[in-house]
Amino acid sequence: MLERMRTDILIxxxxxxxxxxxxxxxxxxxxxxxTVATKGLLGKCGCTRMVxxxxxxxxxxxxxxxxxxxxxxxxxxxxxxxxxxxTLVTRAIERVRELENEIGCFFDRNPDGSxxxxxxxxxxxxxxVHKGDLTGIEIINRLMEQVWARPIQRLEEHRAVALIxxxxxxxxxxxxxxxxxxxxFRFVEAKAVLLATGGGPTxxxxxxxxxxxxxxxxxxxxxxxxxxRDMEMVQFHPTGLLAGPDTRMTGTxxxxxxxxxxxxxxxGNMERFMERIDPKAERATRxxxxxxxxxxxxxxxxxxxxxxxxxxxxxxxxxVRKQFKGMVExxxxxxxxxxxxxxxxxxxxxxxxxxxxxxxxTSTELPGLFVxxxxxxxxxxxxxxxxxxxxxxxxFGGIAGDTMPGFIARxxxxxxxxxxxxxxEMARATRPFEKRxxxxxRIREQLLDVMWDDxxxxxxxxxxxxxxxxxxxxxxxxxxxxxxxxxxxFNLTWHDWLNLESLVVVSKVIAKAxxxxxxxxxxxxxxxxxxxxxxxxxxxxxxxxxxxxxxxxDAPVAFTIVQPGETLLEEMRAAE
Numbered sequence: 001m002l003e004r005m006r007t008d009i010l011i012x013x014x015x016x017x018x019x020x021x022x023x024x025x026x027x028x029x030x031x032x033x034x035t036v037a038t039k040g041l042l043g044k045c046g047c048t049r050m051v052x053x054x055x056x057x058x059x060x061x062x063x064x065x066x067x068x069x070x071x072x073x074x075x076x077x078x079x080x081x082x083x084x085x086x087t088l089v090t091r092a093i094e095r096v097r098e099l100e101n102e103i104g105c106f107f108d109r110n111p112d113g114s115x116x117x118x119x120x121x122x123x124x125x126x127x128x129v130h131k132g133d134l135t136g137i138e139i140i141n142r143l144m145e146q147v148w149a150r151p152i153q154r155l156e157e158h159r160a161v162a163l164i165x166x167x168x169x170x171x172x173x174x175x176x177x178x179x180x181x182x183x184x185f186r187f188v189e190a191k192a193v194l195l196a197t198g199g200g201p202t203x204x205x206x207x208x209x210x211x212x213x214x215x216x217x218x219x220x221x222x223x224x225x226x227x228x229r230d231m232e233m234v235q236f237h238p239t240g241l242l243a244g245p246d247t248r249m250t251g252t253x254x255x256x257x258x259x260x261x262x263x264x265x266x267x268g269n270m271e272r273f274m275e276r277i278d279p280k281a282e283r284a285t286r287x288x289x290x291x292x293x294x295x296x297x298x299x300x301x302x303x304x305x306x307x308x309x310x311x312x313x314x315x316x317x318x319x320v321r322k323q324f325k326g327m328v329e330x331x332x333x334x335x336x337x338x339x340x341x342x343x344x345x346x347x348x349x350x351x352x353x354x355x356x357x358x359x360x361x362t363s364t365e366l367p368g369l370f371v372x373x374x375x376x377x378x379x380x381x382x383x384x385x386x387x388x389x390x391x392x393x394x395x396f397g398g399i400a401g402d403t404m405p406g407f408i409a410r411x412x413x414x415x416x417x418x419x420x421x422x423x424x425e426m427a428r429a430t431r432p433f434e435k436r437x438x439x440x441x442r443i444r445e446q447l448l449d450v451m452w453d454d455x456x457x458x459x460x461x462x463x464x465x466x467x468x469x470x471x472x473x474x475x476x477x478x479x480x481x482x483x484x485x486x487x488x489x490f491n492l493t494w495h496d497w498l499n500l501e502s503l504v505v506v507s508k509v510i511a512k513a514x515x516x517x518x519x520x521x522x523x524x525x526x527x528x529x530x531x532x533x534x535x536x537x538x539x540x541x542x543x544x545x546x547x548x549x550x551x552x553x554d555a556p557v558a559f560t561i562v563q564p565g566e567t568l569l570e571e572m573r574a575a576e
Contacts, residue, residue: 007190133255173368231510517541
């Protein structure tokens, strides 16, 4: 029932963060054993592959890392960890050079040979480097090729179940996993572990992440007692494709570059509405646009399927077909003409700004455990700028890969695991085999309704309290529901059950953190507390699970680089 293996470095996740970490770790410690474990197939699953828009980097004339930093801090409503944000904007330059010159990526260029930067919402400069509107495929394919060319071990179709500490509970000893193909448990001992499973708020009715995403990393971190921050901050992308209830294409993103290029949003009455909401109109930040669309939906000014329209034809159909080839084809597959007609869209759960608290070197409070990508919290604060997501993953994935070899050099021994914890986690994961079979799809539908209706784009106390109570009932019903098939090999219903367990755990935390924050910041909009609060005394929420109970507190934001009301740009001008 339990197989065992050892590796020096174990990387959970094969997206931009995980693959960059593997490459950097191998370069820093070529004789170390490095293993990448992934829920699907390496390079073929996860969200980095799905990135359309591009990669924010201050490379262009007239731009600067200071400007990118200020856009990130102001877009995050002054909640980001400023040291992490500064690391992001400064190291992104290095990482894009590496992607081009060492990894082999090709990005679009201007006639003079410089990298093309396209417009993305919420930014004061067109800095988003891209490969058409399918940037993620370019990045992940090249990273995948580089990993395959090196002696990096792979555990494909392996699901991480639990972070296992040593006997003293003082450091990470390894990770308990399930080999999806055989149903066998496998404990992987590791001297260092990187948590890079990606987020993926798929507990919402409309969502963009890939189907394998179920918040497993954050659920494991919670059970391990690690502190998580900003868990109420779920980003809704304003323009998820609304193709009706009978297709999985509904919810997938129509990239932000459409609005950046001058696309218009129209309500069901064919009226532009963003101009009366924000001076930047359709180029406002994602939170503002999503909330404005949701307001039109609540007012009943909707399209046939209950959303709004995006219109690009005024820019010229031929130009749109050339500039947004991938988006035009995606819409055509669903019967829409993006270049010359109207496409129905709806806010769709896209990204989770919350995550495990970490330092700039990606270390956590649990020695031996590192975190990067969407599993990490603090970089984006209350709102992630479009284009900062893949930058975040690759920047901090590379940093993790640089950091872990040094850690294992100082801590060269494997640590004896807590065997009782392994047994308990195996029992937890196999519990559904002991219960009477039930309808998992009905439970999932309840979860989607609760999170969309009560913990969605716009929130209030009554809805959040109702959600907490309903989530408790869903949790109880899930744990009373078993499986019809007792064979564990490629038992996808079993993994569907485990997906739901992780999603329910994290959903509860999102709802409770949202109750704690009694103001409106970025992605968190409280209709009963519409004011954003005093920026100078900003706090972020901190969630920790102890003895099965969730504790939500807050902590002050440290303005280590710039204070609210100040800007690095003015300091630059003054210095000149």
